[in-house]
Amino acid sequence: MNLTELTRIATAMVVSGKGILAADESSGTIKKRFDAIGVESTEENRRDYREMLFRAKDAMSQYISGVILYDETIWQDAKDGTPLVRLIEQSGAIPGIKVDEGTQALPMCPGELVTVGLDKLAERLKKYYERGARFAKWRAVIDIGSGTDGRGIPSMTAISVNAHALARYAALCQAAQIVPIVEPEVLMDGDHDIDRCYEVTQRVLNKTFQELRVQRVALEGMVLKPNMAISGKKCPRQASVEEVAEKTIRLLKACVPAAVPGIAFLSGGQSDEEATAHLNAMHKLGPLPWGLTFSYGRALQAAPQKAWSGKAGNVAAGQRAFSHRARMNGLASKGEWQSSLEQKAA
Secondary structure, three states: OOHHHHHHHHHHHOOOOOEEEEEOOOHHHHHHHHHHOOOOOOHHHHHHHHHHHHOOHHHHHHOEEEEEEOHHHHOOEOOOOOEHHHHHHHOOOEEEEEOOOOEEEOOOOOOOEEEOOOOOHHHHHHHHHHHOOOEEEEEEEEOOEOOOOOOOEOOHHHHHHHHHHHHHHHHHHHHOOOEEEEEEEEOOOOOOOHHHHHHHHHHHHHHHHHHHHHOOOOHHHOEEOOOOOOOOOOOOOOOOHHHHHHHHHHHHHHHOOOOOOEEEEOOOOOOHHHHHHHHHHHHOOOOOOOEEEEEEOHHHHHHHHHHHOOOHHHHHHHHHHHHHHHHHHHHHOOOOOOHHHHHHHO
């Protein structure tokens, strides 16, 4: 393992003013997104859509540090025969790959899930590295709720097994000279308040870093992709932008060692502007011990998907929409975003 090179890549992924595009939607997820805009989810349409994003020169070169790809996408070529990973590299961004294989029900823990995909991961990582991937992503899903058996969730079992799998994945990545994005996501789907989210996320992060140390993962050669401390979607009291920022930063300072080069937030179902505003507000609370940026999927892609709508004549409009969202988040990752900039674009 060349830790110097892993650290260099991890630092480049969270450089100030840029963030990571999560374009790693599974076939099922992107079908739902395409259904919403009336586009058939064929392999060609998925390729055309992602090629449109990767050829958006302003966005990719100025505001995107890396792109997380799905297995189908990393092997695809653009219409002119150029591998999509080359398009990403040519823009100056780093290609990455989602390597988990989704979730399964966790035995003895009703309503809880464990992420799978460790079998044969070492062999897959070698092939991805040869194709150009320099970082990977593994997502663990932790829900908050009452549980179907009357016990509250998440259980310590769910937290432990998912943290263990994240750490094993991260160790395999570093052995393959690939930077692991460690993504323990506490979902915001419930009716819990921000303090409950804070408490659960603290437990999850503490257990995750404990497991990373047990598995001898070099913290200098990884990136953390956590949720923010935020109210559940169904909570009657939604925390303010300032409260989300303050509690998230307090949480991260308590749980994330300074050795980690950077933190790239998931958007987790927040609206485009909410995700941007929260990130921006956090940068007002600096200085911070690690780089702090975005790794958004839907919050970067919803607008360009709608503008494109599967029509070749809309490619330029889709790229403009993508460039705008990328720029807004690039500014937010430096604490320079203002809501008035959104109105100007509109």
